[in-house]
Amino acid sequence: MSKNNKPDLRAWLGFAKPFNYAAAPWLGPIVSGVMVTVVGGLFLLAIASAAKMLVLAVFGAPILSTGRSLSIGGVTVALIGAPFVVWRSIVAQKTLNVTEQGHITDRINKAVEGLGAEKTVKRDGDERTEPNLEVRIGAIYALERLSQDSERDHIQIMEILCAYIRQNAQAQDVALPKDKATPEKWRAWAIRGREHPRLDVDVALKVIERRDETRKQHETDKGYRLGFERAPLRKIILTGRDLTGADLRDAQLQGADLRAATLQGADLWGAQLQGADLWDAQLQGATLGGAELQGADLWDAQLQGAVLRAATLQGATLGGAELQGADLGFATFDGDTNLTAATLRGAAVRFVDFTEIAKIEPHLEGMFGDGTVILPGGHGPKHESWPKHWPKFELGYKQFDKEWKKWLADPEGYVPPEPPEEDAQG
Incomplete structure (x- = not known):
């Protein structure tokens, strides 16, 4: 039994887990029909019986005993009062639901107030205000409990925690390299001064990471992603963190330590990852379109099916990276891009210039491209080195x-399309 499933009467009766209404949707109407038929039949039978008793009592039935008369009266009163009892129960349940929601809202508001707690500290005779981490951490745990108790409020609570992380992850501004930094300068800059998240931010990240599968599925059903877009996360240490499917568009991750981080399906479109360490990161199906990866270390990174369209990869280390089926269209490489032992089988390229990337040659036969690609040495579709399965003209996107x-x-059986007549003549 998990720590969230405490033994109680519901668990003893077998109702500890909520029903999965998404399973067997065809069964719902059948169960509903059976219940309506049974309950409706019993109700109609009761009315018919009562009507018969009243008719016998009023129109010529033998004189009834006192007990039987009382029975008829009781049944009549019960039938008349039944709708009012049902209505009262419905109203009571609605009132209870409103009260519970109001109570949860009050708890959320109180926790949010705690996230902004500060305290005055005296040091060397000077007073200054700083975050009250103890109160803030307590507020974060309170929000976690609310998320566990109320599925309805879970996404709102995740939004609150993500906003808190965005606003507090960078304790102070981290200056970027001056002038136009080369990949070497990015790497040298990145390794100095990396820091772990502040304690309250670390706790908020852990709370997000340990949400259960039911809550994750609820997020998926609602189309929600953890929101860290444009977050200032320079030189932050996020080793091994689980940010699966997170929204990190335009995030400032220069020099960040993301070794062995789990980022499957994450959206890193336009993210600034210069000098970042992504060694052994799990990036399957992630979107890195337009990402700035100059000098980044992606050694042994898992990038199967990832989208790196228009990514900037000058001086990036992709040694041992798994890029099967990745989209590298419009990506920018240079002579310092390290592709040692990288796996590019099934990857796609278009509008990519490999003129100075001689290391790509062994991979070309296992990749797919079109006439927009420039091969090592500046060669085009008419050169003998052109892969036989590549179309020799520019294909439209679709x-x-x-x-x-x-x-x-x-x-093995694929035959590339022939170029249009005008291209063939040219």
């Missing part, structure tokens, strides 16, 4: 995606 999928489905 057509490229269609041909790429066709090739992935049958690499």
